[in-house]
Amino acid sequence: MPQGTETESRKLLSRLQAVMADASAGQERLDRITRLIADSMGTEVCSIYLLRDADTLELCATQGLAPEAVHVTRMRIGEGLVGRVARAAQPINTANAPAERGFRYMPETGEERYSSFLGVPIQRLGERLGVLVVQSKDAREYSDDEVYALEVVAMVLAEMTELGAFIGEGAALAERHKSQAMFRGACAQEGTAMGHVWLHEPRVVVTRPVADDPDAELARLRAAVDQLRLDIDDMLTRAPLADGEQREVLEAYRMFAHSRGWMRRMEEDIARGLSAEAAVEKEQSTARARMETVADAYLRDRLHDLDDLSNRLLRRLTGQGKDTGAELPADPVLVARNIGPAELLDYGRRLRGVVLEEGSVGSHAAIVARALAIPLVIHARPILTEALNGDAILVDGDQGIVHLRPEENVAAAFRDKLAMQAEAQERYASIRDKPAEALCGTVISLQMNAGLMADLPSLPSSGAEGVGLFRTELQFLTRNKVPRRGELAALYSRVMDAAGEKRVVFRTLDIGSDKVLPYMKPTEEPNPALGWRAIRVGLDKPGVMRMQLQALIRAANGRPLSVMFPFVAQLEEYTQARDHLLREMDREAALGHVLPETLQIGAMLETPSLAFAPRRFFEECDFISIGGNDLKQFFFAADRENERVRRRYDTLNVSFLTFLEQIVHRCGDTDTPLSFCGEDAGRPVEALCFAAIGLRTLSMRPASIGPVKSLIRRVDLREARAVINEARASGAQSVRPAVMEWLKRQG
Known part of the structure; x- marks a missing residue:
């Protein structure tokens, strides 16, 4: 870079530092900044546009355009050249602005006299704040060094905005971190x-974006980077060899920490007048902006690694962030x-x-x-x-x-x-030990879902009759390596101890899709929810399944044991999993271990296909639990991770309710105990409808048991069933309106 340009850039930043230290009001600061930028860069115009709201830019200060346009001229994101800079978060540099695509003429500004245009985004760590613009009458493109210098100034403006430098009477910005x-x-x-x-x-706030002594800042940066590299090497030394994914992240950290390009760019920023921490944050902002536009998941992850590394470096340079006291x-x-x-x-x-x-x-x-x-x-x-x-x-x-x-x-x-809510909880506590018995005399068994030892104290206080679902995957998800059989057996034994005489249904490992183990190599699948998950993983990788089944048998130690296999799609998968469990029972007996007093083997019905399985499936299952969350998304072909569609379909849709009723009838034909497990079971109106169509066991989060029990005890399920049938016969798409109207009439 030419020495003259560097001197002008550093001179400009030094003058900005003086403005930052000044106690003048926000608008006066903005006006002074536009004047000194125009003067330093030798341009007729310098303008600052700031975001008034998420979609609107406002001209907040200018040197060279009509002063009466300030706080009057506004444009949408993407509108005109200024709006394009804000939307793309990329500079626009042109010698003939009126000829550019999207140019918008603002007659109140008087900008028709200026041909050249350079606009750069004002942003901080991916957050759009505005646009900084310079314009000249001469038809010329600005040099790379001039573009770079203006980007550095825009970055300092972003930091000044974060620090509240432009707050005050007449200024465009409200005080940050103060308003609702x-x-x-x-x-x-x-x-x-x-x-x-x-x-x-x-968040790390850079309070000193501009520095007077580049040599001192370079020394600070290099010392911090050297220490960061030592920290990463130390973490790599201590990381378990088996923990491949963690090592991969740390290796990426080390690669970025030793990147010459990353270091060179920060050193150049410091040479232009930035402090060490401001230089780091400028590079971090660039990475954040790129992250927003990269579609490739691997590259996005790598940019995220760089973002994390920058945070570590910023915390070291500023002393802010974690461990601050x-x-x-x-x-x-x-x-x-x-x-x-x-x-x-x-x-x-x-x-x-x-x-x-x-x-x-x-x-x-x-x-x-x-x-x-x-x-x-x-x-x-x-x-x-x-x-x-x-x-x-x-x-x-x-x-x-x-x-x-x-x-x-x-x-x-x-x-x-x-x-x-607290008053309602008191009301629920008063019926905690009473059954969920409807006015018609029908009793519904209300169970709780759990996944941690910390859940079990809720069992007596919630009024739950047992644990209808204990998710065993949480013990795998929260560790950096596969838990040992003895550890699992001890945990499952403590769960049974805490439940006492109440039944606990253990669901075997439900991983895959959105639940990837930290030590499991992720597999790229077009649609993970329909891919290699749950029972499919267990049958293809039987070692972990066998270990978990052994742990469950040993944990029972002569007590009753209930085991449920997740995401079964066809009879063969269930029989294979059941055979695995029975073989482990034989093996444990041969080893002289105490077997469970009784063994119940069940399946989760989460796929529509299983509802149409051969009669033999229903006969061989000791119990079946409808996994409502997955069954609903597959029934409606609506991904529950997708906010656009997951609320589109009602659980009380006539077609879904009729489908559930068919499952109730199939289980009734073979006397197979049936429950409904999922978020909808804990919603009182949905729970009421499930009970009305014949479901006699519902499993939900502990906090939902009180509200569900309270409603069931106040209604006649025969009347509710009649309301549902009448709505269905009328051709209604959902029974919800009719049920809600009936409940209102019931008071």
Whole structure:
């Protein structure tokens, strides 16, 4: 780079530093910045456009355009050249702006006199904040060094925005991290929570984007990178050889940490006047912008690795982030981009709620959140750019809505909702030990779902009659290597001890699809939900299945044992899995081990095909459990991970309810005990309809048992059945409206 350009760039950044240190109001700062950029770069025009909302850019300061256009001229993202820069997050550099595709003439600005145009995005770690523009009358393209210099300045402007440098009378921006904000996400676990934000990885704020001594900054950067490399080498030394995926991530970290290109670009940024941490963040922003446009999953993962590495380096340079001495609040609501199951378990039941920018309904984190009965909202973007540790936060897991720093009227309404829920819980507690007996005398058995030892204390307090589903995969998902047989046997034994005389149904390992073990090599499949998962994995890799079955038999130690195989699609799969279990029983007997007092073997009916299996299947099963979550998505061909379609189809749709009724009849013909397990079992109206069509056992999360029991005890199931039949005969698509109207009449 020519020395003169470098000097001008550093001179400009130095002058910006003086503006940052000034205590003038926000609009005055913006005006001074446009003047000094235009003067330093020798252009007639410099303008700053900032986002007024998520879709609208506003001219907030200018040198050279008509001053009366400030805070008047607005455009949508993608509109005009400025809007194109904001949408693509890429510079536009042209000698003939009016001839460019998408050019929009703004008559109030007087810009028709200027031919050349250079616009660069103002962004911070992928968050769009605005556009910085310079224009000249001369028809010329700006040099690469001029483009680079303006990008560096835009990055500093983004940091100044983060630090609140443009707040004040007349300025475009509201004060950051102060006003209320609402985020609409998706519900991954129902429930409501009120508390204070705890950031899993607190955002690093660069308070000193510009530095006077490049040599000192280079020394700081190199020392931090050297230490980072040593840390990664140390982690690689300590990482278990068997833990291939973790080693792969660390190897990627090491590759990036030793990347000459990455280091060279940061050194060049420092030479132009940035501080070491600002140089790191500039490269991180570039990686974040690329992540948004890369379709290839592998490349996206690698860019994510670089993003994580940059965070580590920033924390080292600034002393911010993890291990800063901040204390977990008494009512923490965890906010994160994403989180693994083991990390979430580390927090445990201390958390009031969890809010993620990413995640999925079937993710490991969602599985653990459901097991811990913690409200979870996913896809709540961009909450990480707004939330700070200690901020007041309200989580409505039922609606998938999060309120950050809520106004008092919103908080008051939320407190009323929580109070009503607490009152309802008192009412449910009063019927805890009473049966779920309808007015017609029909008794419904209400069971609870579990997956962790921490769930078992809820068994007596919830009023559940047993554990209708114990998910055994959580013990595999939260470890970095396959658990040993003895460890599993000890765990399963403690589960039975905690349940006492109550029955526990153990579902064998249900992995694959969205539940990939950390130590299991992921397989690329076009549609994982319909792919190699659950019983299919167990039958193809019988070693793990055998080990788990042995652990269950030994854990029973003479007590009754119930084992259920997941995702069975045809009779042969069930008989093969059943034969595996019976062989292990024979083997354990030959070894002299105590066998279970009784053994019940069942299957989860999660695929429509199994409903049409030969009669022999229903005869050989000791019990069957309808896996409602999967069965519903396959019945309607609507992926429950897809927010566009997963709420499109109603559980009380006539066709689905009729299908369930057919399963009830088939099990009734062979006297095979049948239950319904899934989220819908815990929704009172759905549970009522299931009971009305003949299901006599429902399994749900512990918190749902009270509401379901309360409703069932107040209705006559024969009347509910008549309402359903009448709605079906009328040609209605769903019985829900008729059932809801009937319930209203019942009071």
